[in-house]
Amino acid sequence: MSRSFGATRAVQDISFTIAPGEVLALVGENGAGKSTLMNLLVGALEPDTGSVRVAPPSGPHGRRVAMVHQELSLFDNLTVAENLELDREGGGAVVSERASRASARSVLEHLGVDVSVDATVGSLTVGQRQLVEIAKAVSVSPTLLILDEPTSSLEGPQVALLFAAVRRLAAAGTAVVFVSHRTEELFELCDRLLVMRDGVQVEFGPLAGHTRASLVESMVGRETSTLYPGRAPSLPPEPEIELVDVSLAGRLHGVSLSFPAGAVTAVTGLDGHGQTEVAEILAGATRPASGTVAVHGVPVRFSGPRAAVRRGIGYVPPDRRLDGLLLDGSVAANATLAAAPRVHPRGVRSPRRERRVVQGLVQRLAIKASSLHQPVVELSGGNQQKVLVGRWLLVPGLRVLVLNDPTRGVDVGSRAQIYAVVRDLAASGVAVVLVSTDMQETLGLSDQIYVLYSGRVSGRLLAADATERDVMHHAMGGDARA
Ligand SMILES: Nc1ncnc2c1ncn2[C@@H]1O[C@H](COP(=O)(O)OP(=O)(O)OP(=O)(O)O)[C@@H](O)[C@H]1O
Ligand SMILES: [Mg+2]
Structure with missing residues (x-):
């Protein structure tokens, strides 16, 4: 099959087969054409x-x-049961609310998800939310199931639920x-492999025989350097x-955390702890019920995220489509959203300067777009994410950068670039706060790690000598629970 968008040849002459019972890994860099190919497959x-x-x-x-799309598609203002009800087959049939809640409950229980309907x-x-979407897809016992980055927001135990279902x-x-x-997930779950590069098929065959390094090389066409900087x-x-001593109704209980300039501090734990x-409070998006946020020891109160940005605090939210990007806006508009003083000095619009600054960013993070004017909604998922993170690199006077799952859906090569940029920011004196569902990222990128359990600090570790086991020990409640 082939499919182009204007001059972009997203999928070029791809041929593959998949048999019943087979799990096929589809890999390639951001913008390689994976989501386009899956959308062609399901019509x-x-x-x-073709x-x-x-x-x-x-x-x-x-x-x-059944297909779990890369971007979340549930309705925020409806309940879990209502969302699961929405696209039941044979829609139109009136089902009692009780029946609908019972069926929703069994769908979630089947996957092992502990969320109220x-x-x-x-x-x-x-x-x-990602698990609810997965539960919905899995519940129809599909003959063909397509999972387009279903784990990008899941932490370890949640991934295990998905894998058991698959x-x-x-x-x-x-x-x-x-x-x-x-990449580690592919080896755990998949039998065969289809590799795409720039819309073209570079490999289709068994996964066995590949190592992590050889797989990455097949994807990007060259050997890659180490993932994490110093x-x-x-x-x-x-x-x-x-x-x-910050508390938030039912969610945080007397939490005290300290984020030094020049370092990356991770805040981790099992999902929902x-x-x-913490990220939202630092970014001014949520106000604590009690306790204080202090900058250089001086208590501050932000009226909202904009007020925090004015104090040099940037935030990358975990769901780019919900509260991160202006989807219809161009790459340039999204990248410069918080950088007015830099691109338009002294309040004078300077399109030429804007172009130069954004062009530099696009090169630095290898953002794949047909032009700086392309609406971000047309970019591949990973490239949207790069715009979201890259925005903060253009902000002069950034003091604090709060990253919530910054590499969600970003390919390995680009992840290394983002990590390098984050480390550069820290080295230049920014206090970086990292919240990530990816344990490897938490361990690899940070300097110190706070672990939360039930809204309390259950441990503080130096990242250099921490292991996944140490973190999990505290994430399960640690000594406090025993
Ligand atoms: N609706 C669209 N209009 C214009 N270009 C598009 C559209 N959809 C996809 N593209 C382009 O097609 C190419 C392939 O995109 P696709 O989303 O398939 O990549 P992907 O492999 O899924 O990447 P990612 O890992 O980032 O999700 C990209 O260059 C993208 O910008
Ligand atoms: Mg995609």
Whole structure:
């Protein structure tokens, strides 16, 4: 199959097969054409040339295709049960509310997800939302299941739930396509491999025989350097910004955290234990019920995120589409959203300067766009994420950068670039705060790690000698629970 968008040849002459019970890994750099190919496969996009051929269904229920899209698609203001009800097949049939809640509950239980069906989706963590979408797809017992980066917001135990479900389905004959930039996951789950580069198929065959390095090389066409840059030489004792005895109704209980300039401080824990709330409070998006936020020891109160930005505090939210990007805005507009003083000095609009600054950013982060004027909604998921992070590199006088899952859906090569940039920012004196569902990233990128459990600090570790086990020990409650 082939498919172009204007001059962009997103998918060029791709041919592959997938058998019942097989789990196929689909990999490639950001913008390689993976999501486009999957949309062609399910018929959500029309191919320019080529077609899909399917064997006649063998089971009694015919063919059922389910796809978990890369971007979350649930309705925020509806409950979990209402969302699951929405696109039930045979819509139109009136189902009692009770029946709908019961069926939603069984869908979640089947996957092992502990989320109330009466919760509004907006109140869930991004990881929980991703699990609800997965539960919905898995619940129809599809014959073909497509998972386009289903794990980008999931932490370890949540990934395990998904993998167990995929293995059950595959054992029962479901064909699965799995897209992920977390290479370790592919080896755990997949049998075969399809590698795309710039729309072209570079490899289709068994995954066995590949190493992590050889897989990455096949994807990017060259060997890659190390993923994580060095760490800060020392941890400055004075905080740039700190939380002192902060509480938030039911979510945080007397949390005190200190974030020094020049270092990367991770705040981690199992999903929903307060990390995101800490990030939002630092970014001025949430106001604590009690306790203080202090900058250089002076208490501050932000009326909102804009007020925090004026104080030099930047925020990368965990869901780029919800509160990060202006989707219809251009790459340039999104990149310069918080950088007016830099691109338009003394308040005078300077399109030429803007172009030069954005061009530099696009090169530095290898953002793939047809032009600086392309609407970000047309960029691939990973490239949207790069714009979201890159925005803060253009802000003069940045003091604090709060990153909530900054490399969500970003390919390995670009992740290394983002990590290098984050380390440069820290080295230049920025206090970086990292909240990440990716444990490797938490351990690899940070200098110190705070672990939260049930809205309380359960441990503080120096990242250089911390292991995944140490972090998990505290994330499960640590000594406090024993
Ligand atoms: N609706 C669209 N209009 C214009 N260009 C598009 C559109 N959809 C995709 N593209 C372009 O097609 C190319 C492939 O995008 P695609 O989303 O398939 O990449 P991907 O492999 O899924 O990347 P990622 O890992 O970042 O999700 C990109 O250059 C992208 O900008
Ligand atoms: Mg994609």
